[in-house]
Amino acid sequence: MKNILQEPLYSTIVNNLNAGVRELCEAFCVSIVDNYHLRGAAVARRQGETFRVIHDHGIFNPGETSFNVSNGGIVIHPGTNQPHNGCLPLVDTSGATAVVVASDDSILDNTALMGAVELLSSALALKEQNENVTKRFSTYYEMFKKSPALIAVINRHGDIAEWNQAAASLFGRDLSEGTVSYIDIIHEDDVPAIQKGVTKLYRTVEEYLHTVDHSLYAHDSSYRETVRAKIDQINILTGNARLAGRGRDLETDFSLHCIVDLDTLEIEGFIVSSTDILKKKTMRDHLEETERKYHEIFKLIPLFSMLIDTSGRTIEFNYVSAEDYGLDPNRESISYMDFIHEDDQKRAAALFIDLYARAVAIKNQWVKERTITREECAQRLRSLRIRNEPIRLVSGSGDKVFETEFSASLWISGIDLGIRGALISAIDVTERNSYRRKLEESERKYRELVEEKTRDIIFSLDDQARFVMVNSNIREKLGYFEDAVIGKNILDILYKDPIDKNLINRETFLENLERVLKEGAQDVRFKAVCDHKFLGEPVTLQFKLDPILENGKVTGVMGFASEISDDPLREFLESETLSFSIDNRLTIADEVSFRITRNLQKYLPEGRITLLRLGIREMIVNAIEHGNLGITYEEKSLAQKNQTYHDLLRERQMSEQNRKKKVHISYELSEQMVRYVIRDEGFGFNHHGFIDDLPVDANEQMLQHGRGIVITRSVFDEIRYNDTGNEVTLIAYFKK
Numbered sequence: 001m002k003n004i005l006q007e008p009l010y011s012t013i014v015n016n017l018n019a020g021v022r023e024l025c026e027a028f029c030v031s032i033v034d035n036y037h038l039r040g041a042a043v044a045r046r047q048g049e050t051f052r053v054i055h056d057h058g059i060f061n062p063g064e065t066s067f068n069v070s071n072g073g074i075v076i077h078p079g080t081n082q083p084h085n086g087c088l089p090l091v092d093t094s095g096a097t098a099v100v101v102a103s104d105d106s107i108l109d110n111t112a113l114m115g116a117v118e119l120l121s122s123a124l125a126l127k128e129q130n131e132n133v134t135k136r137f138s139t140y141y142e143m144f145k146k147s148p149a150l151i152a153v154i155n156r157h158g159d160i161a162e163w164n165q166a167a168a169s170l171f172g173r174d175l176s177e178g179t180v181s182y183i184d185i186i187h188e189d190d191v192p193a194i195q196k197g198v199t200k201l202y203r204t205v206e207e208y209l210h211t212v213d214h215s216l217y218a219h220d221s222s223y224r225e226t227v228r229a230k231i232d233q234i235n236i237l238t239g240n241a242r243l244a245g246r247g248r249d250l251e252t253d254f255s256l257h258c259i260v261d262l263d264t265l266e267i268e269g270f271i272v273s274s275t276d277i278l279k280k281k282t283m284r285d286h287l288e289e290t291e292r293k294y295h296e297i298f299k300l301i302p303l304f305s306m307l308i309d310t311s312g313r314t315i316e317f318n319y320v321s322a323e324d325y326g327l328d329p330n331r332e333s334i335s336y337m338d339f340i341h342e343d344d345q346k347r348a349a350a351l352f353i354d355l356y357a358r359a360v361a362i363k364n365q366w367v368k369e370r371t372i373t374r375e376e377c378a379q380r381l382r383s384l385r386i387r388n389e390p391i392r393l394v395s396g397s398g399d400k401v402f403e404t405e406f407s408a409s410l411w412i413s414g415i416d417l418g419i420r421g422a423l424i425s426a427i428d429v430t431e432r433n434s435y436r437r438k439l440e441e442s443e444r445k446y447r448e449l450v451e452e453k454t455r456d457i458i459f460s461l462d463d464q465a466r467f468v469m470v471n472s473n474i475r476e477k478l479g480y481f482e483d484a485v486i487g488k489n490i491l492d493i494l495y496k497d498p499i500d501k502n503l504i505n506r507e508t509f510l511e512n513l514e515r516v517l518k519e520g521a522q523d524v525r526f527k528a529v530c531d532h533k534f535l536g537e538p539v540t541l542q543f544k545l546d547p548i549l550e551n552g553k554v555t556g557v558m559g560f561a562s563e564i565s566d567d568p569l570r571e572f573l574e575s576e577t578l579s580f581s582i583d584n585r586l587t588i589a590d591e592v593s594f595r596i597t598r599n600l601q602k603y604l605p606e607g608r609i610t611l612l613r614l615g616i617r618e619m620i621v622n623a624i625e626h627g628n629l630g631i632t633y634e635e636k637s638l639a640q641k642n643q644t645y646h647d648l649l650r651e652r653q654m655s656e657q658n659r660k661k662k663v664h665i666s667y668e669l670s671e672q673m674v675r676y677v678i679r680d681e682g683f684g685f686n687h688h689g690f691i692d693d694l695p696v697d698a699n700e701q702m703l704q705h706g707r708g709i710v711i712t713r714s715v716f717d718e719i720r721y722n723d724t725g726n727e728v729t730l731i732a733y734f735k736k
Helices: 007-015 021-036 110-146 165-171 191-211 214-219 221-234 277-300 319-324 342-367 374-383 430-452 473-478 504-519 586-595 598-602 606-628 633-641 645-654 700-715
Strands: 040-047 050-057 066-070 073-077 087-091 097-102 150-155 160-163 237-244 249-261 266-276 304-309 314-317 385-394 401-413 418-428 457-462 467-470 524-531 538-550 553-562 576-582 663-669 673-679 718-721 727-733
Touching: 007 021, 007 110, 021 040, 021 050, 021 097, 021 110, 040 066, 073 087, 087 110, 097 110, 150 165, 160 165, 165 237, 191 221, 191 237, 191 249, 191 266, 214 221, 249 277, 266 277, 304 401, 342 374, 342 385, 342 401, 342 418, 374 401, 385 418, 401 430, 457 473, 473 524, 473 538, 504 524, 504 538, 504 553, 576 586, 586 606, 598 606, 606 663, 606 673, 606 700, 606 727, 633 645, 700 727
Parallel strands: none
Antiparallel strands: 040 050, 040 097, 050 066, 066 073, 087 097, 150 160, 150 266, 237 249, 249 266, 304 314, 304 418, 385 401, 401 418, 457 467, 457 553, 524 538, 538 553, 576 663, 663 673, 673 727, 718 727
């Protein structure tokens, strides 16, 4: 293999720094191919998530314009998304540039090439930065040249260095043909006053610049910003002057600024902008006419509309505001808050505080940080909104309340983009909301009937036993999403027990289904074993089927599937003691957790019972997974990541050493407390210190692996482990 020398690549980059980006990349590719005897090379720059090819020298096929770097190779986009074999990507440390090489030498020392790649990336970044600066300069220069105002740049000697098209047209003089002093274009009667003003401005700025500590200015950004702000403050001269145009004099008002080099703090000249007063008056008249029309529209718009200042004081309001909301035009010091419902006033104030705070932050980007232009600042300020917030308004007399969608935009004026206040509008949606509430109440009653008032699965079938409708409880009970079962036959959700060779479960269900569909039988009740979609375990439910009749003909089935009926003797219960020894099916954990918490309704609210039930279930699941089946946290995490967790679970459940293991659960209920003891037949774990050290606001990983302990700690009054760690006692007191 040829000894790798970097000098040719470095010299290629340096020699082509003044060339364009594509020319530089082309020269680099040719040089690297020639010097390293490569089959090809290409240069690409990052664009979003992919690399975009700038120049290709024998690497890519036609149409292959971008790629990703993956596992030390490249993957082409768009196209087949297949790896591009035989190519080695060399990516710089910033991740901005990739050089792709194709070599027959399998031991190509790419480390030696990285220095050249880094230098190339820096050169490309610099060229892109220069191009952006040039582009921005070109934009501003174009704005300068085409501005309707008369703009001229004047050097320190008073000669005009450049002016825009409007000025050149007015004065009819070619600056390339000879020197033109700014005095030459000013009417002779106004020259003394203008000279005096220019001299005063120059001395004012110069005197301030002499007071600046140049060392501190160079090294202290805060001091530098203060100096620049002061320059902006004092560096302006405004007034009126007559200009001696070609064939006529022009009455103008002008503004003049010193041009200060912000690096050296030297005054390099002046820039002056003048506006034809007559033209300005015409424009002002046109603007006033436009404002008059907009003002009339504002007054007539059929919405509550109000113009306020930043303190909230009303500047103006429209006819709807006066008529529907009872605003008195003769009343002084009206605040918009006078018409906000007292319960919504804090929220309304917070909305305006946020609006003004965001506006100030944007304006600081222009005024202080100088990271955006005035035009960008104006655009962003105008885009700020309070949008359709539900705010209640009240009439001036307080006897009416209006539900509204409340909006506001900034009131901005002046060259400095002063934030003067906001324009408020509010759409009365009282009637619409009334209809919506009635609809929501109807939907709420339906949900209470179909979902919230019952834990049953409620469904309807067509005449072919296919799901037409099913409520969300099917997710809780069987793991199926509602949309996933619509159109499927109900027999598809039955459990296929390998021991049930005669399909007794399916045939029993089908027999009862046909009694309803074919015979019109009502209130058909039976038990059936269903399949849990994710766990693959049997779930026994109580079914109730009734026919759906249309014109006396059975067109479908209305069905309910529920757990075992609740205990009607609960209100007479004084104490209860139960014990279970369950196998390692997770669905049993859910069944047991419901069974041993169902009688808590006599002593605790439903919300607390739900939390206790969840904690118990998680502890039983922990006993099965980590205790009896010996699944470690690492194994579970990896299996969940690979979506093989249920395979792992079934494998451990069926293993010879685990299949006979049980989880033992004892439950004791009295009028003072409830106690649960959960014990597995595993090896336990080191719980000492774990409970006390586990924070309530545990992170994602803790919640994945320690969720049972986190939940029980938060809802149970006592939690105790035995020394081995395979038995936990949970206690909740009803009265303390």
